[in-house]
Structures are given as structure tokens and as C-alpha cells.
Amino acid sequence: MLSPNIVKELTHIVGKENIQTSKEDLICYSYDATNQKFLPDAVLFPKNADEISLSLKLANKEGFPVVPRGAGSGFSGGSLPVEGGVVVSLERMNKILKIDTDNLTAVVEPGVITGEFQWAVEDLGLFYPPDPSSLKFCTIGGNVAECAGGPRAIKYGVTRDYVMGLEVVLPTGEIINTGTQTIKGVVGYDLTKLMVGSEGTLGIVTKIILKLLPLPEATKTMLAAFPNMRDAAKTVSKIISSKIIPSTLEFMDKNSVSCVEGYSKTGLSTDMEALLLIEVDGDSGLIEKQAETIKKVCLDYGAKEVRIAKDKREAKELWQIRRAISPSLAKLKPNKINEDIVVPRSKIPDAIIGIREISKRYKLINANFGHAGDGNIHVNIMIDKADKDEAAMADEAVREIFKLVLDIGGTISGEHGIGMTKMPYVGMELSKTTIDVMKKIKQVLDPKGILNPGKIFPQV
Amino acid sequence: MKTLEQFSQEINKCVLCGTCRSVCPTFGVVQREPASARGKVALCSAFLHNEISLSEGFIKQMNECVQCMACHKACPNDVNVPDIILAARAEIAKEKGLPLAKSFILKNILDSERIMPIAMKFISKLQGLLFKGVPEESGLHRRFPLPLIDERRVVPPLAEKFFLEVRSQGPASAGFKQGSEVRSKKNTLQPRVGFFAGCLINYMLPNIGEASLKVLEKAGASVIAPLDQLCCGMPALGMGDVETAKSLALKNLEVFEQYELDYITTACSTCGDGLKRRFKELLSDEGDDIQKRVEIFAGKVRDITELLVNELEFKDLNAPISDSGLLTPNSIVTYHDPCHLRRGQGIADEPRELIEMSGAKLKEMEHPCRCCGLGGSFNITNYEFSMAINRSKAEDIKNTGADIVATACPGCMIQIKDGLHQLGADTKVVHVIELLAFHLASPLTGED
Numbered sequence: 001m002l003s004p005n006i007v008k009e010l011t012h013i014v015g016k017e018n019i020q021t022s023k024e025d026l027i028c029y030s031y032d033a034t035n036q037k038f039l040p041d042a043v044l045f046p047k048n049a050d051e052i053s054l055s056l057k058l059a060n061k062e063g064f065p066v067v068p069r070g071a072g073s074g075f076s077g078g079s080l081p082v083e084g085g086v087v088v089s090l091e092r093m094n095k096i097l098k099i100d101t102d103n104l105t106a107v108v109e110p111g112v113i114t115g116e117f118q119w120a121v122e123d124l125g126l127f128y129p130p131d132p133s134s135l136k137f138c139t140i141g142g143n144v145a146e147c148a149g150g151p152r153a154i155k156y157g158v159t160r161d162y163v164m165g166l167e168v169v170l171p172t173g174e175i176i177n178t179g180t181q182t183i184k185g186v187v188g189y190d191l192t193k194l195m196v197g198s199e200g201t202l203g204i205v206t207k208i209i210l211k212l213l214p215l216p217e218a219t220k221t222m223l224a225a226f227p228n229m230r231d232a233a234k235t236v237s238k239i240i241s242s243k244i245i246p247s248t249l250e251f252m253d254k255n256s257v258s259c260v261e262g263y264s265k266t267g268l269s270t271d272m273e274a275l276l277l278i279e280v281d282g283d284s285g286l287i288e289k290q291a292e293t294i295k296k297v298c299l300d301y302g303a304k305e306v307r308i309a310k311d312k313r314e315a316k317e318l319w320q321i322r323r324a325i326s327p328s329l330a331k332l333k334p335n336k337i338n339e340d341i342v343v344p345r346s347k348i349p350d351a352i353i354g355i356r357e358i359s360k361r362y363k364l365i366n367a368n369f370g371h372a373g374d375g376n377i378h379v380n381i382m383i384d385k386a387d388k389d390e391a392a393m394a395d396e397a398v399r400e401i402f403k404l405v406l407d408i409g410g411t412i413s414g415e416h417g418i419g420m421t422k423m424p425y426v427g428m429e430l431s432k433t434t435i436d437v438m439k440k441i442k443q444v445l446d447p448k449g450i451l452n453p454g455k456i457f458p459q460v
Numbered sequence: 461m462k463t464l465e466q467f468s469q470e471i472n473k474c475v476l477c478g479t480c481r482s483v484c485p486t487f488g489v490v491q492r493e494p495a496s497a498r499g500k501v502a503l504c505s506a507f508l509h510n511e512i513s514l515s516e517g518f519i520k521q522m523n524e525c526v527q528c529m530a531c532h533k534a535c536p537n538d539v540n541v542p543d544i545i546l547a548a549r550a551e552i553a554k555e556k557g558l559p560l561a562k563s564f565i566l567k568n569i570l571d572s573e574r575i576m577p578i579a580m581k582f583i584s585k586l587q588g589l590l591f592k593g594v595p596e597e598s599g600l601h602r603r604f605p606l607p608l609i610d611e612r613r614v615v616p617p618l619a620e621k622f623f624l625e626v627r628s629q630g631p632a633s634a635g636f637k638q639g640s641e642v643r644s645k646k647n648t649l650q651p652r653v654g655f656f657a658g659c660l661i662n663y664m665l666p667n668i669g670e671a672s673l674k675v676l677e678k679a680g681a682s683v684i685a686p687l688d689q690l691c692c693g694m695p696a697l698g699m700g701d702v703e704t705a706k707s708l709a710l711k712n713l714e715v716f717e718q719y720e721l722d723y724i725t726t727a728c729s730t731c732g733d734g735l736k737r738r739f740k741e742l743l744s745d746e747g748d749d750i751q752k753r754v755e756i757f758a759g760k761v762r763d764i765t766e767l768l769v770n771e772l773e774f775k776d777l778n779a780p781i782s783d784s785g786l787l788t789p790n791s792i793v794t795y796h797d798p799c800h801l802r803r804g805q806g807i808a809d810e811p812r813e814l815i816e817m818s819g820a821k822l823k824e825m826e827h828p829c830r831c832c833g834l835g836g837s838f839n840i841t842n843y844e845f846s847m848a849i850n851r852s853k854a855e856d857i858k859n860t861g862a863d864i865v866a867t868a869c870p871g872c873m874i875q876i877k878d879g880l881h882q883l884g885a886d887t888k889v890v891h892v893i894e895l896l897a898f899h900l901a902s903p904l905t906g907e908d
Contacts (some may be wrong), residue, residue, distance in 0.1 A: 022517050023511070023512050023515070024494060024503055024512060024515065024517035024518055024521065025494055025517070025519070027502055027506045027511065027512065028492075028493040028494040028499040028502055028503065029493060030502075031476045032476065032478075033475065033476055033477045033478060035475050036475050045492070045529060071478055071481060072476075072478055072493065073477065073478040073481075089492075089493075091491050091492060091493075092491065092493070113482075115482070134477070134478065134479075136479070137478050137479060137481040138478075139484040228880060312497035323536075324536045326477070326536075327475055327477040327479065327535075327536035327537055328536045328537055330473065330475050330537055331537075334472065336475075
């Protein structure tokens with residue numbers, strides 16, 4: 001609980017309209033897409049870095065937790081106030097400050113919706129590639145905090161690759177600028193990269209300098225259906241080894257697709273074991289050729305059917321299937337254990353077969369889909385939490401899956417972050433020394449441990 | 461009707477992913493979570509788990525929803541948030557009661573086929589004293605502060621002669637005798653269509669009713685508008701007054717059952733959605749007999765655009781396309797999809813086909829299915845909020861450069877007209893059916 005005095009001081013900082021303490025408001029800021037709830041004591045809606053700075057200084061003085069939040073659409077609990085305290089909602093800081101068409105950069109506030117930013121730069125013939133499935137509602141600030149990726153990562157990389165510089169309020173309240181507005185820049189340590197993906201534990205980002213690209217002239221989208229899952233997984237590396245890097249190469253298994261309303265509308269057979277959603281972009285002449293090559297590779301390696309979208313509307317329909325998977329899995333079982341492992345591309349068949357085998361052994365329903373092109377698979381184990389045995393089995397299975405992934409040279413999280421949901425497994429991937437280095441960095445920047453506590457590092 | 465408690469499974473289906481934040485119009489304006497569909501579901505869940513009571517904050521959030529159904533349509537888990545919110549409103553009305561004025565109007569005026577027209581007539585006579593005309597507009601501004609009426613607002617005047625009133629005095633519609641007289645048996649092959657006027661068309665925009673009859677008859681239907689029909693009850697349901705909505709559903713059912721009708725049609729999207737879908741829900745705990753009857757009734761209901769295109773197969777206006785006045789072959793018309801037609805009834809192509817049949821050029825606006833912000837009585841209780849939602853709609857319309865914006869719902873028309881007026885745009889607002897009627901016999905008068 002915050003004392004009335006603290007609430008009074010916070011009110012003084014952000015104004016009466018921009019602090020909420022009613023139970024109804026607290027409930028609405030208690031959750032994210034992990035579907036878990038932790039009630040904060042207050043919600044702040046600051047309008048600039050100065051207000052955040054003052055709030056953090058007060059938090060250090062009084063010792064209450066502060067948790068930054070964008071749209072609350074994260075999958076690892078990064079924005080959950082697990083120890084209560086103050087949620088700093090960045091919803092009001094939602095302006096695109098500058099789009100520089102000469103230097104191909106932009107400056108945005110953290111609350112800008114990723115998709116809205118993409119449309120704004122596309123109107124100017126420019127391109128911001130990171131495209132998490134939640135792009136229509138997630139914020140760029142949240143993308144920076146979690147280092148969000150998306151289907152286009154295979155060709156264009158992830159959020160980290162587009163963040164050139166930041167304005168950050170440190171946990172102790174000082175405001176710093178990191179990085180440059182130029183492509184090159186080596187003065188001092190790369191604090192920008194340190195901040196990106198730090199899950200709101202090292203600072204609150206208040207301005208973001210982003211790199212832009214010219215918008216590709218055209219895109220071509222296609223869907224390939226495979227009666228055999230292993231064939232689909234193999235085809236992924238065959239496409240790349242045919243010297244084409246698609247802008248998207250997504251994998252979906254049968255269980256994933258079965259939940260999506262509207263799949264049947266595509267007219268594709270429903271008894272397929274796996275689907276690949278493939279997109280190429282660039283010069284319109286070139287992509288026609290590439291699409292044909294990819295179609296041939298798919299058919300050669302066991303696809304029964306390949307559908308190339310005729311127009312934007314058809315492409316949108318194919319994408320809709322992919323985007324709708326994640327939330328619609330709840331139809332299988334009420335609770336989802338959602339992992340986003342990554343393996344080297346060539347190991348995808350091993351990973352998927354291994355994961356299936358593990359799920360089968362533990363008698364669990366599992367749905368796999370994701371960005372196969374970059375080796376990032378979303379492994380979803382569907383359970384009913386009320387069934388304690390099943391929940392315990394799932395924990396065991398996750399541990400085994402992670403072991404498998406690490407054994408074949410992968411990592412346990414590609415783009416969702418650790419937050420609180422993957423905390424127990426961090427030690428499987430990182431050595432004690434590595435974790436200690438990270439903790440020391442945290443300690444230097446946040447000596448009182450007030451910023452987003454209870455995240456990333458296993459609690460002892 | 462399902463209670464909020466009975467919606468708990470539906471509420472649990474929400475995994476809190478946040479997709480609805482990208483389409484929810486109230487969230488779009490407020491930009492804070494409690495305004496979003498996800499926030500409202502979380503609040504209903506908290507209420508069912510006894511974490512909060514029917515507090516002022518809870519009630520405020522439940523009232524601040526325009527029932528546009530965009531969240532339901534976008535939801536990957538198909539969570540019916542609008543119906544959850546309606547159930548919450550019913551819970552609030554049951555536990556807390558409705559505000560006195562609302563309750564009086566709903567129970568004593570709306571729910572009476574005798575008193576409603578008399579009350580409206582009284583207001584119609586009085587409106588000159590309360591409001592002054594807006595130059596160049598068929599709307600009114602208030603003369604002095606009035607409860608519930610914002611000073612900026614352009615209120616459509618009540619008609620001098622109500623639609624059903626004219627019907628009762630004028631010559632009978634083709635194929636039917638005047639008034640509520642019952643016809644015993646079919647003596648014509650013409651499809652027999654009952655016209656459900658709805659309050660807005662009856663009391664404010666009777667021209668749409670006249671236009672509808674004209675076009676339906678041209679399309680070969682034999683039409684009757686029963687004089688004792690009542691409000692469809694959707695305003696009551698929207699406020700949580702399930703009992704009044706139920707009583708109205710039952711009375712309307714009985715009124716229309718007196719005629720051997722092939723179809724029942726309306727030119728109001730909200731009434732249509734109510735007649736098709738809500739009547740069944742409202743009467744679901746009545747006896748088998750009533751349920752069977754309401755099933756038959758609902759099966760006959762068609763929106764007027766749907767009836768004309770799909771059932772009457774009205775393909776050709778068969779009249780000279782006028783080249784002067786409101787509508788010429790050079791007129792550019794943009795179309796607004798009413799929420800209760802597009803998402804409520806899944807009708808999108810039919811009104812567009814009819815616009816093209818009228819000879820005009822259809823030019824789509826950027827977001828034709830975005831809500832106009834009316835939200836029934838939301839527009840009265842939250843006028844500024846409602847107009848803030850409307851702003852993007854008005855700008856969308858203006859940006860098309862269209863001469864006319866057509867839609868298929870009188871509620872949307874009133875709201876859009878107000879929004880365009882405040883934006884200083886002179887785009888004409890019409891019902892799709894008026895575009896067709898324009899070419900048939902006498903040109904439109906009054907409502908521009």
C-alpha cells in the first residue's frame with residue numbers, strides 16, 4: 001500500500017487527472033496477455049520524461065516499486081506489477097515526433113502503436129520492418145523493452161536492429177541519452193543495446209530514434225500445405241539454401257491451425273499436418289520469379305498444395321490465419337504455457353519432432369507455430385491449470401523441451417522476454433557468472449531495486 | 461436473456477490479449493485501458509468474483525460502450541463483449557434501478573402504443589419554443605439550457621406529421637386496406653411485406669418511411685405498416701431495462717402476427733438487428749408456444765436493403781434517372797456501414813448495390829465500418845464523448861469529397877449530420893432508400 005502522502009506527491013507530479021487509485025482502474029492495469037493478475041497500488045499517466053524522473057526519484061526515496069507499461073500485450077509478464085507499487089502507463093506518450101525522409105530515421109515516444117507508426121512511414125514510401133503479431137495494438141516502447149521480433153525477422157532482423165538511440169529515465173531518476181542519430185557511432189559502451197530487451201528493469205524509455213528503410217516495391221504471399229510435418233520443417237531450410245531469403249517464412253502445425261476460425265474459408269485441405277506461410281518482397285519482377293522458385297521447392301519437398309495470393313485481400317486472409325493462432329489456442333484448453341524457443345534453422349525438424357515426442361510422453365496437447373525462417377518456434381502447451389497433475393506434467397515437459405533446445409544450440413526465448421513466466425529456467429541457459437554480471441549491472445543502475453522488481457532473475 | 465452470471469464462461473474465454481484495443485472506439489478516444497473492451501471484461505470478471513461491487517466506477521465503464529460490436533468481430537476468441545456489457549447493464553438496472561426520468565419514459569411512454577404518439581405530438585408542438593432552426597439545415601439548436609441537450613448539438617426536429625399518422629389518414633398502401641384492419645387471406649401473388657417503422661423514422665424522419673413504401677411497391681411488394689406497432693425496445697435493452705424490452709417484443713410480435721406476412725422489413729438497422737436477433741433472446745424464457753412464434757417472426761425479418769436485393773430481386777429502378785436536384789449521374793455518394801447492419805446482420809454489399817442502382821458513383825471512405833459514435837442513448841448521456849468518436853467518421857466522409865453520404869440507419873444519419881455540421885462540411889446525409897425513391901415520382905422534400 002502507498003501512504004496517502006506518497007499518493008499526494010505523485011498527484012502533484014502528474015496532476016490529478018493522471019493518477020488513478022480506484023479499484024476499478026487498478027484492476028484494468030493488473031494484467032497483460034499472460035492472463036495473470038497482480039494489483040498495483042496506483043497507475044500514473046505521465047506526459048514526459050521529467051514527470052517520470054520525479055516519480056522515480058520519489059520511488060527511490062520512499063522505496064515503492066515502479067513498473068512501466070505499454071499496451072499490456074506482452075507474453076512474459078514484463079509489465080505485471082508482481083510486487084504491487086506504481087504502474088507507469090505510457091499510453092499518453094504516443095506521439096511520432098519526427099520522420100526524417102533525408103536520413104531515413106524517425107523519433108517516437110514509447111506509447112506509439114507499432115502498426116500506426118508503420119502506416120505513417122509507409123505513406124512516405126518508407127519501411128519499419130519489425131512486425132510482432134500484436135502490431136495493431138502493441139506499443140513501440142513495449143517492443144523496445146522486450147526486443148520484439150516478428151515474421152519479418154528472417155530477412156530484416158528484430159527491434160534491436162532498428163533502435164539507433166534512446167532517451168531513458170534511469171531507475172534513480174536521471175535522464176540519459178544513448179546512441180546516435182547516425183548509422184555509425186562508437187563513442188563509449190553501447191548502452192542502447194543494453195537497454196533494448198532489458199524488460200523495463202534498467203530504465204524507462206521515453207524517446208526512441210529508429211532506423212527506417214525504403215519500402216519494398218511489392219510483396220507476394222503464399223501458403224503451402226504439407227501432409228507430413230517433417231517435410232514442412234525440411235522445406236524451410238531448403239528454401240533458404242536455394243539462395244532466397246523470404247521476408248517471411250512461418251510454420252504452423254495442425255493443432256495451431258485447427259483453432260483458427262476462417263481457416264476453412266481458404267479452401268485448403270483441413271487434414272494437413274503443417275502449413276508454411278511464405279512471403280517475398282522487393283522488385284515486382286524479381287519476386288514473381290522467386291515465388292515460382294519457392295513454389296517449386298515446396299512441391300519438390302512434399303507440399304501437396306501451394307496457394308499464391310492473387311491480391312492484397314487474399315494475402316490478408318492468409319495472414320489472418322497466422323495472426324489469429326496465438327489467442328485462439330484457448331479453444332484447446334483454457335491455459336496456455338507459451339514458449340518461444342529458437343534453434344538454428346537446420347535443426348527445426350529435430351526440434352519439432354523432439355518437442356512432439358516430449359508432449360506425447362507427458363500426455364499433453366501441444367501446438368507449434370512460428371517464425372521457422374529464423375528458427376523461432378512458438379511452443380504452446382495447452383493445459384487446464386485447475387488440473388494440478390497436468391500442470392505439474394507441463395512444468396516437467398517445459399524443462400525437457402528447454403534442455404533439448406539448448407542441446408541443439410538454441411535459446412529459450414527469442415522475442416517474448418523472460419519477465420516472470422520464464423524466470424525459473426534462466427539458469428539453464430546462462431551460467432552463474434553471466435547471471436552475476438547482469439545482476440551487477442542492475443545493481444549499479446537500480447541500487448534500491450525499485451524498477452520492475454521480480455523479473456528475469458530467479459529469486460532465491 | 462442471459463444474466464451476467466450466465467456469461468461467466470464467455471468472460472473466461474477472454475485471454476486478455478488486447479486485440480480489441482485496436483478497434484474499440486471508446487478506447488480510441490480515451491486511450492486508457494478501462495475504456496477498452498478488454499478492460500470492461502476484466503471489470504465484469506472482477507465483479508463476478510466479488511472483487512468489486514456495482515460501484516460508480518463500474519457503472520460508468522459499463523455505460524461508456526457504444527455497442528458497435530467491433531471488439532467481438534476482431535476478437536480471436538470470439539468473446540461477445542457487447543452482450544456481456546448489456547448483461548452488466550441489466551444487472552445494474554435490476555440492483556440499482558434506473559434513473560427516475562429514464563425509467564418513467566421507458567415504462568410509461570415507450571411501452572404504450574397510445575401514450576407514445578401523444579407524448580411525441582406534445583413535444584412536436586412545443587419544440588418551436590425550446591429550439592431555434594439552424595440556417596440551411598433541417599435541424600434545431602436549443603434556445604436556452606435544457607437538460608440532456610448540449611448547446612452545440614443539432615437536434616433533428618420532430619416531424620409535423622408522424623409517419624404512422626399519415627398512413628392512418630392517407631390512402632391505403634397497395635394491396636392492404638388502411639389502418640390495422642386484418643386481412644383474412646392472400647388474394648395476390650405479390651409478396652406481403654410488413655413495414656416496421658421504428659421511432660426515429662416514425663417521429664423524426666417520416667420521409668424515409670414514405671420512401672421505403674414507394675420503393676417496396678415499385679419492387680413489386682404489397683406493403684402494410686401496422687398502425688399499432690411500437691418501439692422495438694432496443695433503447696430500453698441498451699439501458700438495461702430488460703422487462704420493458706421484453707414487453708415491447710411481445711406486443712410487436714402480436715401486432716405483426718395479425719397479418720399473413722411473407723416478410724417483415726425495416727429501414728432502421730438497430731430495429732432490424734433487434735427484431736432478428738434480440739426478440740428471440742428476450743422471449744427465450746417464455747413458453748414453447750411463444751418461442752415458436754418468435755422464431756417464425758424473426759425468420760421473416762429482413763433489412764430493407766436485403767429484402768430488395770435478395771428477396772424481391774430488385775435489379776433495375778425502371779425509372780428515368782433524374783439529372784437535376786439532389787442526385788444526378790455525376791453525384792458522388794459515399795456509404796457508411798451502420799454497426800447494427802454490417803456487424804449485427806452481416807449486410808454490406810446490398811446497400812452498395814442499391815446506391816449504384818440509383819445512378820450515383822459510389823466512392824468508399826477510408827473506414828466505412830467505423831462506428832459513428834451514436835450508441836443509442838450514449839449520445840444523450842455522453843454527448844461530448846459520442847461526438848469525439850464521430851470526429852474521425854466526419855473527417856473520413858469529408859475527405860472523400862462526396863456530395864452525399866448515404867447510410868441505412870436513421871440513428872447514424874442524425875449523428876453523422878450533427879458531426880458534419882460541427883466540422884463545417886455540407887455533405888448531404890440520406891438513407892440509401894431515399895436515393896432510390898428520388899427517381900420515383902415526386903422528388904424528395906423536407907429532410908435533405
